[in-house]
Amino acid sequence: MPPKKKEDDQNLPQKEKALFKQLVKQYENRQLKAALKTANTILKKFPDHGETISMKGLTLGGMDGRKEEAYELVKLGLEKNAKSHVCWHVSGLLHRQDKNYKQAIKCYQNALNIDTENQQIMRDLALLQKTRHRLLELKPSQKQHWIGFAVAQHLNKDYETALKIIDSMEDSMEPPETKWEASEIVLYRSMILFESGNYAAILKLLEDKRDTVLDKLAWWETKAKCFVALNQMEEAQQAYLNLFKENPENRNFLLGYVQTAGFAINSWTEKIPVAHRDGIVKLLTELTTQVPKSHAVERVLLDVSYGDVFVDRLSAFVKLYLRRTIPSLFSALKSLYFDSEKVALMTKLFVSWEASLKNNKFPDEDVVESPSTYLWMLMLKSAHLYRQEQYQGALEAIEQAIEHTPTVEMIYILKGRILKHLGKREEAWAAVDKARLLDTADRYLNNRAAKYHLRNNKVKEAEQTASLFIASHDDTPACNTLVDMQCMWYEIEEGDAFHRMGDVITAMKKWLLVDKHFLDIEEDQFDFHSYCLRKCTLRAYIDLLRFQRRSHGHKFYFRAAVRIVRGYLEIFDALEKGDDLHAKVIGKKKDEANPADETQKASKGKSKGKARVKDSDDEDEEDTEARAAAKAQEYNMHVATEDPLGAADRFVDSLQRFHPGLAETHILASELYLRQKKPLLVLKCLTAGFKIDPTSDALKNVRGRLEEQVKSAELPQALKAAVTSQLLKLAV
Numbered sequence: 001m002p003p004k005k006k007e008d009d010q011n012l013p014q015k016e017k018a019l020f021k022q023l024v025k026q027y028e029n030r031q032l033k034a035a036l037k038t039a040n041t042i043l044k045k046f047p048d049h050g051e052t053i054s055m056k057g058l059t060l061g062g063m064d065g066r067k068e069e070a071y072e073l074v075k076l077g078l079e080k081n082a083k084s085h086v087c088w089h090v091s092g093l094l095h096r097q098d099k100n101y102k103q104a105i106k107c108y109q110n111a112l113n114i115d116t117e118n119q120q121i122m123r124d125l126a127l128l129q130k131t132r133h134r135l136l137e138l139k140p141s142q143k144q145h146w147i148g149f150a151v152a153q154h155l156n157k158d159y160e161t162a163l164k165i166i167d168s169m170e171d172s173m174e175p176p177e178t179k180w181e182a183s184e185i186v187l188y189r190s191m192i193l194f195e196s197g198n199y200a201a202i203l204k205l206l207e208d209k210r211d212t213v214l215d216k217l218a219w220w221e222t223k224a225k226c227f228v229a230l231n232q233m234e235e236a237q238q239a240y241l242n243l244f245k246e247n248p249e250n251r252n253f254l255l256g257y258v259q260t261a262g263f264a265i266n267s268w269t270e271k272i273p274v275a276h277r278d279g280i281v282k283l284l285t286e287l288t289t290q291v292p293k294s295h296a297v298e299r300v301l302l303d304v305s306y307g308d309v310f311v312d313r314l315s316a317f318v319k320l321y322l323r324r325t326i327p328s329l330f331s332a333l334k335s336l337y338f339d340s341e342k343v344a345l346m347t348k349l350f351v352s353w354e355a356s357l358k359n360n361k362f363p364d365e366d367v368v369e370s371p372s373t374y375l376w377m378l379m380l381k382s383a384h385l386y387r388q389e390q391y392q393g394a395l396e397a398i399e400q401a402i403e404h405t406p407t408v409e410m411i412y413i414l415k416g417r418i419l420k421h422l423g424k425r426e427e428a429w430a431a432v433d434k435a436r437l438l439d440t441a442d443r444y445l446n447n448r449a450a451k452y453h454l455r456n457n458k459v460k461e462a463e464q465t466a467s468l469f470i471a472s473h474d475d476t477p478a479c480n481t482l483v484d485m486q487c488m489w490y491e492i493e494e495g496d497a498f499h500r501m502g503d504v505i506t507a508m509k510k511w512l513l514v515d516k517h518f519l520d521i522e523e524d525q526f527d528f529h530s531y532c533l534r535k536c537t538l539r540a541y542i543d544l545l546r547f548q549r550r551s552h553g554h555k556f557y558f559r560a561a562v563r564i565v566r567g568y569l570e571i572f573d574a575l576e577k578g579d580d581l582h583a584k585v586i587g588k589k590k591d592e593a594n595p596a597d598e599t600q601k602a603s604k605g606k607s608k609g610k611a612r613v614k615d616s617d618d619e620d621e622e623d624t625e626a627r628a629a630a631k632a633q634e635y636n637m638h639v640a641t642e643d644p645l646g647a648a649d650r651f652v653d654s655l656q657r658f659h660p661g662l663a664e665t666h667i668l669a670s671e672l673y674l675r676q677k678k679p680l681l682v683l684k685c686l687t688a689g690f691k692i693d694p695t696s697d698a699l700k701n702v703r704g705r706l707e708e709q710v711k712s713a714e715l716p717q718a719l720k721a722a723v724t725s726q727l728l729k730l731a732v
Contacts, residue, residue, distance in 0.1 A: 010048075010049060010050055010051070010080070010081045010084065012042070012046060012049060012052075016042050016045065016046065016049075019038055019041060019042050020042060020051065020052060020055075022038055023035050023038040023039055023042070023052070023055055023059075024055065026038060027055065027058065027059055027062075030062070032059050032062050032063055035055075035059045036056065036059050036060070039052055039055055039056035039059060040056070043056070048080050049080070049081075050076075050077040050078065050079075050080030050081025050082075050084055050087050051077065051081060051084055051086040051087055051090075052077075053073050053074075053076050053077035053080060054073065054074050054077030054078070054084075054086065054087045054090040054091065055077075055086075055090060056073050057069070057070045057071065057072070057073030057074035057075075057076075057077060057090070057094065058070065058074065058090045058093060058094055060073065061074075061094050061097055062097075067098075070094060071094065074087075074090060074091050074094050075091075077090070077091075078091060083114060084114070085111040085112075085114040085115035085118060085121065086111075088107050088108070088110040088111035088114065089107070089108065089111040089118075089120075089121050089124070091107040092104045092105075092106075092107030092108040092111065092121075092124065093124070095107060096124075096526075099519075099523060105125065108121055108124055108125040109125070112125065123530060143169065143173055144530075144533040144534050146165060146166075146168070146169035146173070147169070147533050147536065147538065148533050149165055150162045150165040150166050150169070151533070151538065151541070151542070153165060154192055154195075154542070155542075155545070157195075159192050159193075159195060159196035160196070162192050163189065163192055163193070163196075166185065166188075166189055166192075170185075176536075179212075179214060180214060180536075181536045182212050183212055183213045183214040183215060184536045184537065184538055184539070185536065185538075186205065186206075186209045186212050186213055187213060187215060187218055187219075187222070187539055188538040188539055189205065190202045190205055190206060190222050191222075191538075191539055191542070193205065194222065194225065194226070197229075199226040199229045199230050200226075200230065202222060202223075202226050203223060203226050203227075203230075206219055206222060206223055216246070217243065217246055217247065218539075220239050220242050220243050220246070221239075221243060223235075223239050224236050224239035224240050224243065224256060224260075227239055227260075228256075228259075228260065233260045233261075233262070236256075236260040237257060237260040237261055240253055240254075240256040240257040240260055241257055241290075243256075244257055244287075244291060244294075245290070245291055248291045248293060248294035248295075248296065248297075249294065249295060249296045250296070251268065251296050251300065254287075254296055254297065254300060255267070255268065257287070258280060258283060258284070261283055263276050263279060263280055263283075264276075265280075268300050268303045268304070268335075269303060269335050269338065271339070272303075272304050277304065277305070277306060280304045281301065281304055281305050281309060284297055284300060284301050284304065285301070298313070298316075298317055299317070299332065301313050302314055302317060302333075302336060303335060303336070306341065306342070307345075310342060310345060311345055311349060314345070314346065314349065315349065318333075318380070319362065321376070322373050322376045322377060322380065323369065323370070323373055325372050325373075325375075325376050327410045329376070329380065329383075330379070330380065330383040330414070333346075333383075333387075334387070337387045337388070343388065346384065347384070350377075350380060350381055350384055353377055354377055354378070354381055357369065357373060357374040357377045358374065360373070360374060371404075371405075372405075374404070375401055375404050375405050375408065378397055378398070378400050378401040378404060379397075379398070379401050379410065379411060379414060381397045382394045382395075382397035382398040382401065382414055382418070383414060385397060386414070386417065386418055386421075389421075391418050391421050391422050392422075394418045395415070395418050395419070395422070398411060398414055398415045398418060399415075402415070407438060408438075409435040409438045409439050409442070409445055410435070411435075412431045412432060412434045412435035412438070413431075413432060413435050413445070413448060415428075415431040416428045416429070416431040416432035416435070416448070416452060419431060420452075420455065425452075425455055425456045426456060428452055428455070428456075429449075429452040429453060429455070429456045429458070432445075432448050432449050432451075432452040433449045433452070433453075435448070435449070436448070436449040436465075440468075443469050446465060446466070446468055446469050447466070447469075449465050450462045450463075450465040450466040450490070451489070451490075451493055453465055454490075454493040454494055454496070454497045455493065455496075455497070457497045457500055457501055458497075459494060459497050459498070462490075462493075462494070462497075463477075463478045463479055464478070466478055466482060466490065467481075470482070470485075483513060486517045486520070486521075488514045488517060488556040488560070489556070491510045491511065491513045491514055491560075492510070492511065492514060492556070492559055492560055492563070494510045495507040495508070495509075495510030495511040495563060496563070498510065499563075499567070504567055504570055504571060504574075504581060505571075505581050505582060505639055505641075507563075507567060508564065508567045508568075508571075508637070508639045509636065509637040509639060511560045511563045511564050511567065512560075512564060512637035512638075512639070513637055514556060514557065514559075514560035515557070515560060515561075515564070515651075516637065518551060518552060518554075518557055521548075521551060522548055522551070525544060525545075525548060528541065528544060532544075550658065552654045552657075552658055553657075553658030553659065557654070558655070558658070558659055561651040561654055561655055562655070562664060562668065564648070564651050565648045565651050565652055565655070565668045565672065566668065568640070568644040568645065568647055568648035568651075569644070569645075569648065569668075569671055569672065569675065571639070571641055571644040572644040572645055572675055575641070575644070581641065582641070645672060645675055645676055648672055649672070652668060652669050652672050655668065655669070656669060660688070661692065662692070663689050663692045663693040663696055663698075663699070666685040666686070666688045666689030666692070666699070667685075667689060667696065667698045667699060667702070669681075669685040670682045670685035670686055670689065670699070670702045670706075671702060673685065674702060674705060674706060674709065677709070677713065679706060679709065679710055679713075679715070679719070679723050680719075680723070682702065682706050683706070683723055683726050683727070686699055686702060686703055686706070686727075686730055687726070687730065690730055703727060703730055706723075706727065707724070707727050710723050710724060710727075
């Protein structure tokens, strides 16, 4: 009997074809163990079937610790059947999982060369490049292909084409299935028209489709913006008034209402011109009669009023908080401390209140107040002095409050903050931990206690405290769960703790986790592409895409990036001196039982214990060990000690892109470029930095070091002269 041809090995009988379809379905439903068993069943009879080998590899790719084996199997599947679009598609999916988008695109394109009209492959490829038009040509009966193509043109700023596509879709397709979908399409059309500058068309569209639009806030807000753009201020003011009545705590609507009344202010915290003060106060006072329950108006009046009017408003505002013992009072007044005139008036008022409330009465009032009002007055006095950086006086006031009533949690939180600024970290932690013990069911107090543990370099105790509110599974260490939760403040504080203890390598690993989170957030948006098009949540989808472009400007990323750049500069300087930073970490583990090492050992011990329980099932034991190893590897971020300056480049680029107005950005960039011996870039950073902060000692230090570097470096004479000339100008 002649041997089977190679092509025959790739054709499965009906029974195995059904199993293969089951395998695909199991993978799509994330039933990975079942999918693996199904694949093995097929491969027992047909060990050379390329598509099954590839699917087995893709299944393993979804399991922790099996990625290397997954790539080997997918590669083997392609070797067995390079003419299969399934094998190429699977290879693309595996590469996409690892964010290797260029290779994924190549695999998808090879798959499409074999099966030119496969819509699933096209949809996957559309997530990485433009194939929306081709999808629409292949399947014009599906609404999401029309919408996807319209969104692509919109993002490409081809507004006219985007609108024509929506028109064609509405003419050729059946009406929307739900009222919500019809409403969203109208509002999305208005979004495109607004960005194209056709404001009059938007107003007509919104009036014609008034009954169709369900999101009335979006309807009014769009109209208000169009009225402003068309300089129709009376109509705009009425629109913002309607919006504010619907949401009386939205300060943006309130700001729009005031701006359209003819007052040119950009925010409530800026210094209001004297000529505008009385007019704005009068306007907002009248508004309180139309929206009497708005807390936002009462608070904004404190920002815009001055003199006796401010004192009267402040008195009414603060008394309500004191009588009701509302803790947010201390943060509600925060923005007022930027104005020295208001601080002086507040000091005078609070001093008179404190003296009078000792007798449980406000000045010029006969009503007897509760003793808790005096307690809150003492806390307000302490917070008032704290805001003015009079920490010793603030501490004395808070001690009075503790003596009055020692069982209020917020007293100890405020005391901890004051002690932190006095440099008494141990006492600060003790105060905050006492607040936690007064109410062990309060997550906020627990988080504050964990943070102060870290600030006192007690990493292990911080993890134990944080774990009280973490529901961990399979004996997972609390630190791993915090990483899964993307708890960035904890990782930044933990990194700071390790850095203070001299362990810069472990500190860097903690800070780099924040960078990992932002990359994960970017990767996670792939799950929303097809969903948003299918559900027609188009405005939210566009906002998501635009947020992603600016996500690295977030305050947590900024804090982490600054620390990462400083860490890499420190590593570079240490290596230049011949210091072995890894040896320092190892020495610390031996001598001081580094908390990071203890956590890792505990994780490994628990994983091994888990495996011993499952000795009867070898496969489960292997899975458990592989999962534990994969998690340890995932959380063990790589610190580029082989090229610290090159690794710092990416973070400096982000800082320069999103925070060019901060002197800190230019200080770090100049420090990096100075070490890279790029004098022109250092000079550029110095010039930008001195424009922001002409008195910065850090910039002056870099300027002096650059001058010395240029003198001693072998550079063209013309370059030396140019740099020296600019440095002389900066020295003036």
